Amino acid sequence: MHKEMVKTKLNIVWFKRDLRTQDHLPLFHAEKEDIDYLCIYIYDPKKIAHQSCSLRHLQFTYHSIIDINNNLKKFSREINIFHYDSVKVFSYLNKLYSISKIFSYQETDVSSFWEIDKKVSLFCSKKNIKWVEYQRDGIIRGLKNREKWDKMWYNHVSVPIIFNKFSNSTIKLKDNPFQLDIRLKNKMTNWPSLYQPAGERFAHTYLRSFVNKRGEHYSKYISKPNESRVSCSRLSPYLSWGNLSVKQVYITIKQCKKYTFFKRSFNASLMRLKWRCHFIQKFEMECEYEDKCVNRGYEKLQYSDNNELINSWKNGTTGIPIVDACIRCLQKTGWINFRMRAMLVSIFCHHFDCNWKNGVYHLAKLFLDYEPGIHYTQFQMQAGVTGINSIRIYNPIKQSKDHDPDGIFIKKWVDELVNIPSEFVHEPWLMTDLDRSFYQINEQFSVPSIDIIKASRLARKKIWSHRTDNIVKKENLRLIKKHTRNFKSI
Numbered sequence: 001m002h003k004e005m006v007k008t009k010l011n012i013v014w015f016k017r018d019l020r021t022q023d024h025l026p027l028f029h030a031e032k033e034d035i036d037y038l039c040i041y042i043y044d045p046k047k048i049a050h051q052s053c054s055l056r057h058l059q060f061t062y063h064s065i066i067d068i069n070n071n072l073k074k075f076s077r078e079i080n081i082f083h084y085d086s087v088k089v090f091s092y093l094n095k096l097y098s099i100s101k102i103f104s105y106q107e108t109d110v111s112s113f114w115e116i117d118k119k120v121s122l123f124c125s126k127k128n129i130k131w132v133e134y135q136r137d138g139i140i141r142g143l144k145n146r147e148k149w150d151k152m153w154y155n156h157v158s159v160p161i162i163f164n165k166f167s168n169s170t171i172k173l174k175d176n177p178f179q180l181d182i183r184l185k186n187k188m189t190n191w192p193s194l195y196q197p198a199g200e201r202f203a204h205t206y207l208r209s210f211v212n213k214r215g216e217h218y219s220k221y222i223s224k225p226n227e228s229r230v231s232c233s234r235l236s237p238y239l240s241w242g243n244l245s246v247k248q249v250y251i252t253i254k255q256c257k258k259y260t261f262f263k264r265s266f267n268a269s270l271m272r273l274k275w276r277c278h279f280i281q282k283f284e285m286e287c288e289y290e291d292k293c294v295n296r297g298y299e300k301l302q303y304s305d306n307n308e309l310i311n312s313w314k315n316g317t318t319g320i321p322i323v324d325a326c327i328r329c330l331q332k333t334g335w336i337n338f339r340m341r342a343m344l345v346s347i348f349c350h351h352f353d354c355n356w357k358n359g360v361y362h363l364a365k366l367f368l369d370y371e372p373g374i375h376y377t378q379f380q381m382q383a384g385v386t387g388i389n390s391i392r393i394y395n396p397i398k399q400s401k402d403h404d405p406d407g408i409f410i411k412k413w414v415d416e417l418v419n420i421p422s423e424f425v426h427e428p429w430l431m432t433d434l435d436r437s438f439y440q441i442n443e444q445f446s447v448p449s450i451d452i453i454k455a456s457r458l459a460r461k462k463i464w465s466h467r468t469d470n471i472v473k474k475e476n477l478r479l480i481k482k483h484t485r486n487f488k489s490i
């Protein structure tokens with residue numbers, strides 16, 4: 001007689017942008033269940049192939065997983081890595097075991113990732129698997145407007161942090177035919193020394209050093225490309241990949257010993273944590289922002305999209321010292337401060353007259369902290385295509401002189417300018433040919449790639465005059481109603 005094999009019943013904890021072991025709701029609830037659970041992370045090839053994804057993101061997540069696995073080893077637990085189509089991974093696991101529930105956080109991401117989730121959800125309903133998803137960082141799914149969002153967000157960050165405890169695992173994954181492709185794994189194992197270290201352990205080290213010392217001068221240096229590397233929290237990659245929850249950071253800053261002495265600085269960083277969630281909420285409600293202008297009226301704006309300029313911006317060879325320094329610094333480290341990010345977009349979209357869509361993925365790939373919810377809307381705000389935000393066109397020379405007066409940042413990242421006298425570091429083309437040859441300044445820096453003043457005047461005229469377009473005005477009303485608070489009083 002044929003005996004049917006009885007499959008072990010289990011639950012799954014599916015890690016996404018939540019690579020930590022503490023303040024983790026899916027783990028907390030999985031621990032409370034009667035049956036044991038398996039932890040998984042999926043490198044879905046469709047996600048890896050997305051235009052925003054780069055090796056540094058894969059490396060960051062991989063090292064975060066290794067850190068968690070080291071941490072959970074004593075409980076015989078680990079995150080099992082799969083490199084395969086998400087639905088097929090669950091289908092495989094469901095053949096091997098009988099999956100009862102999947103626990104995960106909700107993911108706010110681009111629409112193609114959302115489609116993957118929808119397929120997983122369909123699979124779960126067909127197989128009678130319950131998929132329980134929790135709110136991430138106070139982002140609310142299905143919200144129609146922002147009337148009560150602020151209050152709900154403050155409620156979220158005032159709930160105590162979850163202290164996760166772990167039982168010993170009784171399950172070991174029998175077989176995993178979908179392990180990481182070995183070539184990819186080798187690349188992911190590597191970790192360039194100039195990137196900040198990945199994982200929960202380092203995330204807490206950075207958080208501690210921010211509240212104990214680095215955060216004192218947060219406000220003073222926030223716009224300085226060099227000093228901000230120390231005085232800013234540098235928590236963005238840890239928040240983006242979930243090594244820390246927003247709540248952990250919020251509560252730690254609010255309760256730190258130095259909070260009352262450096263209130264201005266610490267409050268400024270707390271406010272930005274809320275901005276973070278505000279932007280992600282916006283994307284959750286309208287993820288078309290990935291490739292459509294926030295204000296659809298700007299879709300018809302025409303750009304020159306000069307390929308030479310685009311490539312020089314991407315490669316850090318524009319000949320404008322501060323711009324090249326920022327791009328080269330990003331290439332090597334994956335981080336620059338807010339103002340320099342905004343300036344890079346301003347140069348690209350306004351001075352170089354290029355469509356934001358041709359630059360947005362390039363920076364996404366370079367940012368170690370790439371967070372779709374912030375990235376696409378911030379990029380568009382700086383590009384001036386949201387309609388409702390004020391338009392800022394940054395003059396790179398002024399930014400350079402104001403925020404890197406001695407050219408320390410420039411000289412650190414642009415080798416060609418290391419010997420240049422500081423008074424010429426912002427505009428090397430002002431030197432005589434003789435001086436340039438004396439200091440061995442190469443051709444690239446002998447003339448700026450564009451006439452900065454003229455370009456900014458043209459850009460200002462172009463973008464401001466489009467504000468009166470009928471579709472732009474109509475769209476502004478829609479956006480105010482959907483994404484801002486107190487829209488009734490406007």
Ligand SMILES: Cc1cc2nc3c(=O)[nH]c(=O)nc-3n(C[C@H](O)[C@H](O)[C@H](O)COP(=O)(O)OP(=O)(O)OC[C@H]3O[C@@H](n4cnc5c(N)ncnc54)[C@H](O)[C@@H]3O)c2cc1C
Nearest residue numbers: 232233234235236272273276338341342369370371375378
């Ligand atoms: C074009 C452009 C693209 C950006 N893309 C990203 C991105 O992909 N990922 C990302 O995390 N940030 C992005 N930012 C926002 C900001 O530049 C970074 O969050 C910040 O520089 C990260 O450094 P930090 O952790 O030291 O921030 P801190 O200044 O210490 O702030 C603490 C946290 O608040 C949040 N935050 C800070 N500034 C902002 C802001 N302006 N908007 C929303 N949240 C903010 C971040 O989570 C940050 O970690 C972008 C900004 C611009 C102009």
